[in-house]
Amino acid sequence: MRKFLTITGLCLTLAACATNPVSGRREMALMSEAQEISIGRDMHPKVLQQYGQYDDPALQAYVQGVGEKLAAHSHRSNLIYRFTVVDSTDINAFALPGGYIYITRGLLAYLGSEAEMAGVLGHEIGHVTARHAVRQYTAATAAQLGMTLGSIFVPGLGSNVGQNVMGVLGQAMLSGYGREHELESDGLGAEYLARAGYDPQAILGVLRTLKAQGDYAAAQAKAEGRQPQSYHGLFASHPDEDTRLKEVLTKASFLAPDKPADNGRDAFLKHIDGMVFGDSAAQGIRRGNRFYHRDLNFALEFPPGWRLENRPDRLLAIAPGGKAQAQLSSQDLNQRETPREFMIRRLGIKNPAGEEISPAGLPGYTASLKIQGRPGRVSVIFHRNQAYVLASVALDGADSQAVDAAMRQTALGFHPLREDEKALAEPLRLRLKTAAAGDSFAALAKGSRLPGDAQAQLRLLNGHYPQGEPKPGDILKIVE
Ligand SMILES: [Zn+2]
Structure with missing residues (x-):
């Protein structure tokens, strides 16, 4: 009871009941839009310092262009969005409050088209427009109000709040926001995709890719007797069996009655041709x-x-x-x-x-x-x-x-x-190859410099995990 009163009081004191840009509903938020944006601005250099920006201006510009196209159709088109490909082998994408969005080259390698990449960026834009980071922060702080109250009313709270946010957000940013927020972001992403002229079903393609990746990582960890690492977007059920997910994607499909037949596969592959795969020379x-x-x-x-x-x-x-x-x-x-x-x-x-x-x-x-x-x-x-x-x-x-x-x-x-x-200190790179009759992943794996289970990795890269073979004429991603 006392807790309830405290929360109400706090909300009134800070006059921070804000209207959510997506739902239009008023909700408690412990931070103003200006504060939210300044957190993103402060943390952006730290993210770049930790991960490093991937050194390919043409690829960066391509991702920025696709991201801007989606953001223009979002619920917060007033924000200026920045999209950055980070030099990380992690399979991940994440967003900072205020419109700073990141995708790893590790994830880009496994995507199959521009529409799928847009699906990832649209999902992250959804986290920004629905203010998930702020809502997460608000929920987390409300749960530990005693501690937070101390810092909120101390002069010079900026850095203190910033640090708290770093702790609470850092966690959520990289590991996801929980099922409800993730589903909401999938729905928002699907909507932005449809409005920007992409097929919203591309999100399902991304989730299938992440699921296959998770299955492979789990199998590998089990074989080596260790705990698998979990990442953003990992879920218990298979995306194809997730009825709520299918609902939000179908709903978005009505927004794009004449969806384009081309999902931008060729343009996407052209941009990731030659991209570093696995460790980079700068990391060793x-x-x-x-x-x-x-x-x-x-x-x-x-x-x-x-x-x-x-x-x-x-x-x-x-x-x-x-x-x-x-x-x-x-x-x-x-x-x-x-x-x-x-x-x-x-x-x-x-x-x-x-x-x-x-x-x-x-x-x-x-x-x-x-x-x-x-x-x-x-x-x-x-x-x-x-x-x-x-x-x-x-x-x-x-x-x-x-x-x-x-x-x-x-x-x-x-x-x-x-x-x-x-030569051993030089990184592996993604290359494109047109499949010839009789090409198999087993044969491609034999000529590959990929460490470990090369066949499984080539299958994952090409959306054929755990089984399936290339058809003649398919453009395949290989690693050299
Ligand atoms: Zn997410």
């Missing part, structure tokens, strides 16, 4: 248990069977069964010192009792030590003006001596790229 390329970094000019090799995860700020390596972990990161070198002194001064390790090493002639130091009570090893190697820090820890059930010896070996194997390795 994983090849099995090996890692090659062209821009930083180094390579190293982890023990056989270890799985690498490439994060923006570090490289993670995980032993089979998750029994040991390692991470490689780099820090600027700022003053003349030895790797051992660096370990003491910058890493805060007291009296490391290890040994000097010189992998490929580079200065280094490596020591066994306890990390949070577990057996671990830290190695520091100087290369150019960076200190590379390789830290590993053995977890429960690991042969800690074997892990320790293997990680010492990994540190000793660190080296600048050799001439014969330079």
Whole structure:
């Protein structure tokens, strides 16, 4: 009861009952439109810093153009929308309040037409026009009012609110807004698609692609004995069996009685021909248990069977069964010192009792030590003006001596790229190929440089997962 009163009071005090642009209904919002837009504006540089913009002006302009066409037909056509392709292998798209919309090159690779890309952008525009981020933030804050009240009435609340939003939004932005909001966005996206001259059913195509991707990721994770990662738009049921989804798409179809026969497949494929697939040279390329970094000019090799995860700020390596972990990161070198002194001064390790090493002639130091009570090893190697820090820890059930010896070996194997390795540090790229009679995904997989299950990946890229074969004359996406 008291909570209810507080919420009402707050709403009146801030006079922030706003009219929702989509529903036309008045609802409580803890933030004005100006505040909402300023959050997007503040967070945009942070998103770009974390993910990086994909370096292809022609592709960026194409995505911006398609996005603007949709936005012009949206419920908030007064906003200026910015669409950015981010340099990430994640399969994702997300929106910041105020009209900042992002799609990863990882997702673009799997889409089959301009209409499908428009379906993704339209869905994200829907999150913006329906103010889902604001509603999510309002719901989350209403649930923890005590905490929020404190910050809302403190002078200089801007940064405080911003930080809260970062926490609440960051989560929702990347993982979706819950079934109701997602469905609402699908409906809005379908409407904008229809009004802009695309077939709203393209959204179903996108969801099928995401579903296939999710099935594959789950199968792969299961085979490797780990938890699958979930992403934005993942759902329990199959999109084709989702009756509510079909309803909203059918409703939108009435808005476009003479839908175009062309879904813009050729134009779309032309723009993604040559796009980087998988790791980019700027992030470093994983090849099995090996890692090659062209821009930083180094390579190293982890023990056989270890799985690498490439994060923006570090490289993670995980032993089979998750029994040991390692991470490689780099820090600027700022003053003349030895790797051992660096370990003491910058890493805060007291009296490391290890040994000097010189992998490929580079200065280094490596020591066994306890990390949070577990057996671990830290190695520091100087290369150019960076200190590379390789830290590993053995977890429960690991042969800690074997892990320790293997990680010492990994540190000793660190080296600048050799001439014969330079090609390995170049990324894979999407290419187009016209299918000939008798072409099969199995045959295409044989000639592919794709790591892992190449056949499954080619099927996913071409909308034929888990089965089906190309027909002669089909334009296929392959990876070279
Ligand atoms: Zn969504």
